[in-house]
Amino acid sequence: MPKLTIDGNTVEVAKGATLLEAAQQLGVYIPRYCYHPKLTVSGSCRMCMVEVEKSPKLVTACSTEAADGMIVRTTTDKVKAARKDVLEFLLINHPLDCPICDQAGECSLQDYYMAYSLAKSRFPQGDKARRAKRRAVGPHLVLDNERCILCTRCVRFCAEVTKTSELDVMERADHSYIDLKEGKALDNDYSLNIADLCPVGAFTSRDFRFKTRAWFLKKTSTICLGCATGCLIEAHHHENAVHRIVPRPNAETNTWLCDHGRMTYKAVRAGDRLAKGVIKNGVIDLEPALREVASRIDEAHSAAAVLGSPWLSVEDNAALSRLAGDALKTENFCFDFTAEQGIRDGILINKDPAPNTAGAMLLKAARGGLTLEEFSRRIGAGQIKVVVTEARAAAFIKDVVKASGARLIVFATNKAQIPAGAYATLPYASYFETPGTFINHQGLRRRAEPAVEAQEGVKPLWEMVNKLAVYSGTSLRLHCAEDALKGINF
Ligand code: SF4
Ligand code: SF4
Ligand code: FES
Structure with missing residues (x-):
């Protein structure tokens, strides 16, 4: 060595x-x-x-x-002089865009100029070379060639990581510029990493552009729930709104993020976000909605059932298991989810689109319950008439529910998640608003941490379950998410 x-x-x-x-x-x-x-x-x-x-x-x-x-x-003085010279060279043609550039505040040119240069330019501003500005290149990125310092990180990323090679350096010497290769569009599944990689404001995110200044952003370390890979992320937010997601590079799981994962935050403030209950297709206040759901559960009596969800945290699934065992006193509950796991594209995206299949299975090991096959069979045989579940998990039983006419009661964060034919929907806080534990496909236990506050009246799922139990005549005594885990060796 x-x-x-x-x-x-x-x-x-x-x-x-x-x-x-x-x-x-x-x-x-x-x-x-x-x-x-x-x-x-x-x-x-x-x-x-x-x-x-x-x-x-x-x-x-x-x-x-x-x-x-x-x-x-x-x-040494020699090193300092060299750095100053490099900066002077890079800044000859760099535009004076800082006041309107999204990179301002996190730009290496600004930072290094302050740290290693502070020299006055010897070149007249009017002599700067002009290049193409603000070109949309692909669904997520804008390219401003004038700001580019030709570091080629973007070119190497597309050649080496996504292996899609959309970009190249065109022309030679001071005529060089970054551009798409003929016939290519920058639409690979990881394109937004280029906005992070670009040390200046040449590549910027179309989604983040002009939303807020970088120095206003607060950062919350959390996890992506876009698939079972469970990438570590930072949610950047300002005034109770998430504005972007960036990776928290780590040796175990991820250096980069996929574009799908980066966009998951948009559901938090989407126009279809639920804050009230929905009975059939009508929106009603939460309390009457809870009362209605509790009546339907009471009516079904021993034919009421609970299906957990691989999209929910371990704590929220545990709360659902308490609803089944302590409030409904039914054996008709199921946390049995299997999905093919593993990276599907050799980079990050998982074959399993749900973030917590492993966490749900852990609950199955602790609490037992029916297999998904037996649960479906009982719905088909008319032994289960009301199913309480999370909206996306309803897809596992969709056909048998439709055929049997069983009532579906779902928890959902957004209207778009509500499955066709659902009898009732109850809202809950997303995992950008409330904490939760998830286990990724590697078996790593990770925490989602709240970055913003939920809309008034929107509560975490475990709290909704607690309320529902009260309306059904039982107290689950859940005062925090961890209460749901009592008695579970987790
Ligand atoms: S990463 Fe940015 S600065 Fe570097 S070559 Fe690409 S566009 Fe230019
Ligand atoms: S690979 Fe999965 S966990 Fe990672 S950023 Fe994409 S959706 Fe999120
Ligand atoms: S030459 Fe070493 S960082 Fe660019």
Whole structure:
């Protein structure tokens, strides 16, 4: 293992590590544009130059392998002058867009200019090269070529990660620009990662553009519930509204996010968000809706049943199991969900679209219940006349419910989720508004954390279950989500 000295401190690194990685190990930050830990090295921007003793010229830290005995300096006058020169070069043609650029506040050009340059431009503003601006390239991105510093991260991402190779550097020298290859559209399933990767405001997200300034955003660490992969994410929000989702890179699951996952936050503020109950097709206040649902459950008596859901947290499924066992006192309940698991595209997207199949199965192991086959059979045989479940889980029993005429009572966050023919729908808070535990396809237990507050009157699902039990004449004594887990070895 090579041992080298960086700014007077000795460090031992793995063979093959670069000077930039060695410095990182010591906590020494080296500025970079083209370098990205998950992409191949390009060594094109020259922002990472450092001095190596006995080397006649400065070297790029991102592409120079650490060697035994090397003496590296990252803060000498020569290095500082080089950084200043690189910035001056990059800024020659960069437009003065900052006041209207979405990247402002999180832009490496701004940050590095303040940290390493502060020089006045020697080039007249009118001489700047003009390039194409604000071009929509694909469903999620806008490209502004004037702002591009040709680091090629976007090109390498499409070539190496999605392997779709939509982008390339066109022309040569100072005529170079990034563009789509002929006949291509930037519509791969991971395109929004390019907006994160782009160190300047050349690629921006069509969804996030002009929503808010980066410095207003608060960040909540949570998880994506778009599929069973369960990527770690940060929800960025301002004034009780989520504005975007970005990855929380981690070694276990994800560096990137898929575009579908990034858009899951939109349901929170969608026009069809439910805050009241729905009986058949009519919207009614929550309390009468609960009363109506409780009456239908009482009427069905021993033919009432509960179906859990792989879209719900472990706590909310546990609350449903308490509803079945303690309030309805029925054996007609089911948490038996199997789905093919595994990454379907070799990158992130899971074959299982539900985020908590593993969590539901864990509940089955703890609480028992019917297999999905037996549950369906009982509906078909008329032994189950009312089913309480989560809206998306109703799809598992849709045909048999339709054939038997059983009543479907669902919990849903949005109107679009309500299955055809549902008798009643009760609203609940989404997992951007309330916490919950989920187990991803790797068996990793993770927490969804609330980023924003739910609309007045919209409660977490466990609380709705608690209310429903009261209307049915039983107290489940659920004061918090964890109460539902009492007695479960989890
Ligand atoms: S568009 Fe952004 S990521 Fe692509 S080369 Fe230009 S600066 Fe780099
Ligand atoms: S792969 Fe799944 S968990 Fe990851 S971002 Fe996409 S939808 Fe979300
Ligand atoms: S980060 Fe090293 S050359 Fe760009």
